[in-house]
Amino acid sequence: MKKIVAFGASSSTKSINKRFSVYASNQFDGVDKLILDLNDFEMPIYSEDKENEFGIPEEALKFYNILKESDGIIISFAEHNGSYTVAFKNIFDWISRIDKIVWWNKPMLLLSTSDGIRGAVSVLEMAHQRILLNISLIFQRFLYLVFQKTSMTVREY
Numbered sequence: 001m002k003k004i005v006a007f008g009a010s011s012s013t014k015s016i017n018k019r020f021s022v023y024a025s026n027q028f029d030g031v032d033k034l035i036l037d038l039n040d041f042e043m044p045i046y047s048e049d050k051e052n053e054f055g056i057p058e059e060a061l062k063f064y065n066i067l068k069e070s071d072g073i074i075i076s077f078a079e080h081n082g083s084y085t086v087a088f089k090n091i092f093d094w095i096s097r098i099d100k101i102v103w104w105n106k107p108m109l110l111l112s113t114s115d116g117i118r119g120a121v122s123v124l125e126m127a128h129q130r131i132l133l134n135i136s137l138i139f140q141r142f143l144y145l146v147f148q149k150t151s152m153t154v155r156e157y
């Protein structure tokens with residue numbers, strides 16, 4: 001069975017992005033779903049000095065392997081000051097040091113939601129440019145469906 005990993009890129013225990021990623025993953029039938037909580041992967045703030053001295057933290061390796069073994073990844077990004085949350089960026093920085101490849105061109109669904117005035121547009125744009133090199137057609141169609149169902153504004157790329 002195909003495996004989908006989903007998480008909110010936020011460390012808030014009340015994360016609306018985590019809820020959104022769970023909602024999105026629940027639209028898939030017949031797949032294994034694994035929901036991650038970034039709080040289970042707390043690790044030191046990335047620095048080259050720490051990497052040289054202590055290597056890659058266990059939590060980063062674990063997170064990386066979970067993503068690598070998945071068939072698709074759903075991320076809903078919280079926006080903090082126009083950017084990724086520290087919690088996500090820290091994990092991203094660490095896992096980017098393992099093989100220098102992170103997303104393996106897997107099918108990905110990138111989402112974001114916010115009660116902020118700009119509605120998390122910046123972080124989604126950033127993630128789209130940075131992460132999403134080729135979104136599969138299936139996920140694009142799915143994305144459209146989710147937004148239709150929830151009557152949210154779709155920002156098209």
Ligand SMILES: Cc1cc2nc3c(=O)[nH]c(=O)nc-3n(C[C@H](O)[C@H](O)[C@H](O)COP(=O)(O)O)c2cc1C
Nearest residue numbers: 010012015016017078079080081082114116119120
């Ligand atoms: C430090 C901080 C900075 C924020 N900056 C933004 C922002 O730049 N744009 C935005 O749309 N929302 C911003 N917000 C609002 C968050 O997007 C909102 O709190 C949202 O619930 C965060 O997602 P989460 O619940 O998944 O953590 C900010 C919130 C915090 C705490």
